Amino acid sequence: MTVSEGTATTTDSVGPVVPDPRILLYPRIRKSPFxxxxxxxxxxxxxxxxxxxxxxxxxxxxxxxxxxxxxxxxxxxxxERQIEITGPDAFEFTNMLIPRDLSKCAVGQCKYVFITGEDGGILNDPVLLRLGENHFWLSLADSDILLWARGVALHSGMDVTIREADxxxxxxxxxxxxxxxxxxxxxxxxxxxxxxxxxxxxxxxxxxxxxxxxxxxxxxxxxxxxxxxxxxxxxxxxxxxxxxxxxxxxxxxxxRRIEAGILSHGCDITVDTNPFEVGMGYDWMVNLDQEADFIGKEALIRIKAEGVSRRLAGITIGGPPLGTFNDGSMIESFPVWRGAERVGHVTSACHSPRLEQNIGYAMVPMELSETGTELEVETPAGVVQAVVVPKPFVDPTKDTPKQDLSDGAASDGAASDGAGAGGSASPISG
CATH class of the missing domain: 3.30.1360.120 (Probable tRNA modification gtpase trme; domain 1)
Structure with a gap:
């Protein structure tokens, strides 16, 4: 096993390593409206x-x-770039991009969705907003779905307009x-x-x-x-x-999002993972019985029938506090070991202030994903013990974000000891 370098400046035969390099601000990289x-x-x-x-x-x-x-x-x-899909065939086209059944999404409703490739891999996990019968926004996680959607549309024969809305x-x-x-x-x-x-x-x-x-x-x-x-x-x-x-x-x-079981595209889910591997293969999320022939349907039918060989598990991780994930404390995925064999990797991890322990997600073989399984994780502090636990870590039924606000009791049950939500969420990720 090898241990990643810590946060201190180190020196090798090339020269000093700057632990916190700056990011260049210049015209080529886009700025948000804010x-x-x-x-x-x-x-x-x-x-x-x-x-x-x-x-x-x-x-x-x-x-x-x-x-x-x-x-x-x-x-x-x-x-969160908004990919707008309009036109006479906008419903049929959008329904082709995702495994959820859009006939169950009313105008004025939002849905957390996957956009899947032909192999069932997750290309993106946006929130879909249905603004009209044939008017949709895809509020994107980090990937070039505008190019994907336009490429699919080019050969679909459907009458749709796809643009990045202002x-x-x-x-x-x-x-x-x-x-x-x-x-x-x-x-x-x-x-x-x-x-x-x-x-x-x-x-x-x-x-x-x-x-x-x-x-x-x-x-x-x-x-x-x-x-x-x-x-x-x-x-x-x-x-x-x-x-x-x-x-x-x-x-x-x-x-907070790790506590809640919310996944990050590019870390916990990628084009090389499918909904069943990341624990999101629910019938409502991946509707294989719907009439629509969405992209990746055949592959996902096969994957569900055969089963998957790995799964994203929740874990607690020993050792010193790991940091906040958005502070540069996790430059690479952490290797997961079982004895002398590397068996997987930690995709996201942090120290939870209220749980007072390190928590995270690990992609591991199915046989090692059961609650209570003991593993080892290679962190910047060294190899430490880890245990598979249920996720979300906090409020698995999502009572906090789903609470009724119409009576004005908006903050009831949402104080500092309150819980959060797992599963679907807006897609801002790491």
């Missing part, structure tokens, strides 16, 4: 997501975690998010059900509000149309409404 607004709050670290600068944290990810659990937070998630979302998340949203949009915004949407005009800005988010807490996303023009103005409007409630600007909180 770039200049979120930057004013003191972004400490960016990554690049969908070819766009994305704020990862503002200096103290642990403080951001507690702000999310105890108050209200604002996120620049303009990197739309950008922000997320308002946390137990006080309902109060802030009501201050901006009026109390009727609290009537929006979980994974539902409504359209508003706000000071001449056209927006779509959905009851979704990547936090597993009570939360909303606000999608502003004409985002290149109105993005900063929307940000300033939300921030002004949130300040009296102690709003804090944060990056996507990976500690």
């Amino acid at each position: 770039f200049w607004a979120s930057r004013r709050h003191g972004v400490a670290m960016y990554s690049v997501y969908n070819h766009t600068y994305h704020p990862r944290h503002y200096g103290d990810p642990v403080a951001e975690y507690w702000a999310l659990l105890e108050g209200v937070t604002l996120w620049d998630t303009g990197v 739309v950008g979302p922000v997320q308002v998340q946390g137990p006080l998010s309902a109060e802030v949203m009501a201050a901006v949009f009026g109390p009727e915004v609290l009537d929006i059900g979980y994974y539902r949407l409504a359209e508003y005009t706000l000071d001449d800005m056209e927006v779509v509000v959905s009851r979704t988010g990547y936090s597993a807490e009570v939360g909303f996303e606000i999608y502003v149309k004409n985002a290149s023009r109105d993005g900063v103005r929307l940000w300033e409007t939300i921030w002004a409404a949130g300040e009296p409630y102690g709003m804090r600007v944060i990056g996507p909180c990976h500690m």
